[in-house]
Amino acid sequence: MSLKGISPLSDEQQQQLSQVLSGLNVQQLAWVSGYLYGLSQGGVAPAAAAPAAASGSLTILYGSQTGNAKGVAESLRKLAADKGISVSVTAMSDYKPKQLKKESHLLVVVSTYGEGEPPESAVDLHEQLKKGKLGKLDGLKFAVLGLGDSSYEFFCQTAKDFDTFLAKAGGERVVESALLDVDYQAAAASWGEQALTSLAATLGGAATACVAGSVAQAVGHSQFGKENPFPARLSVNQKITGRDSTKDIRHIEISLEASGLHYQPGDALGVWFDNDTALVDEVLALAALSGDEATAHGTLRAALTRHFELTRLHGGFITGLADISGNAALQDLAGDKAQINALVASAQVVDVLKRFPTALTAEQLIGLLRPLTPRLYSIASAQSEVEDEVHLTVGVVRYPQQDGTLRSGAASSYLADRLEEGAEVRVFVEHNDNFRLPANPDTPIIMVGPGTGIAPFRAFMQEREAQGAQGKNWLFFGNPHFTQDFLYQVEWQRYVKSGLLSQISLAFSRDQAEKIYVQDRLREAGQEIYQWLEAGAHFYVCGDANKMAKDVQEALLEVIAKHGHKSREEAEEYLSELRRAKRYQRDVY
Known part of the structure; x- marks a missing residue:
């Protein structure tokens, strides 16, 4: 390539230059x-x-909610090692924030969830940087990669925050941050190459690489993972809510026999699913396609069934369809971000096509869709109890549309409605080191898990029973009705009778005139909860992130302030200390 005003090198000069540079x-x-x-x-x-003396080493910090940021961090580690860069990779939850002042080169890989919030593992570091508690970071060279979903209003907000905080503290940004959507793999690799090349000029030291234990591949791990799921067998599909319940919740058992897959209480199971054939047919008909059209994934029908999202609508589908269709009403909607967000939150791909019918080519349709992603479910069993099985507690997502049509969640309805017992289901284990039982089985624990949030605590109790753990256990559970929605009631009663479950606090919100939730029970038991915390108890929360988890945290702060005789600021610092000590852990979604 020649630059304006500069003659290009001759072939001979290029050959000589290549020979000099090759070594x-x-x-x-x-x-x-x-x-x-x-x-x-x-x-x-x-x-x-x-050359000027290069110095320092590279640290990669990741904050992951579903494992994607962890995967990108590992890919960057391999790329850095290939370039001869000394590198360490650490989960933010395992990193002491004060260490940041000692870093010379930093890559941050972080996801965003909820309303622009950091993942659980990133909360403490994010908070300390936000409040300026780590002081100046002059001399730090950094770059930030964010993972998110552009369908959400606060797309990659956590990554934007880290980029701003580090720059404000005096760090030097070596490349612009990458804010990547759900189909991130190729863009992450390209950005990584650019960022590492920019950092390499000032990095020295031996061409070695080290990896934190949370990322390293342990010897003996199963060959099966996210990209190579195990073809397991669905053995049990049992509805565990009553006939008159407003919820359809299933107890699912899956056989992992011969998989080599191992999991711990607190881990999640990833489930790959097929889209409903009736939904695929409806999409094809609305797009005026037969389904026999050829694609890179076989026929279009096969591609829509197994490779593309049909139930999770995203803003790009709406704006892209508006461009193709030329429909004035759709173009007006596509120009209004608030309307797009409202539609994304309440509808599926097929609903947009019904409202704005558009004939599409197979290439156009696939170009509007996102790749299908597996769904993660908190594991509701301990292998010490169930051995080559894994249990899930699945709330089947169903919601009516204005035209009376009933829409269903893709994976939950796949497990509940479309898989026969004995059928194959593709699964993998997603380890979650940020949601673990205490190492000491004598440590008391408090568990807050309304609805399907009960799942990991069933696993906790199975594990503690197998351990012969002496630590006290306290469960807070809530759902609408005692008679219809008390999940695993017989098991909890058995644990109470045996003494394994020291206390159980129940909140059935619709069984009395005034609604009662788990956060109300927390406030009622505030003094004893604070005594447990002072005695070293670990506090766990699992379930809905957008409302329940926030309400529970607010109640917990009130309990700490009231019964610990602390100001609001002191209560927040007390909770932050619990989080740093891994005594306050959340698995929220």
């Missing part, structure tokens, strides 16, 4: 680049000049 490592190439730039600006550098 140089990354740091040497970076120095040569600067050397030549100096000459181009009229400077004179002696041929024997030594």
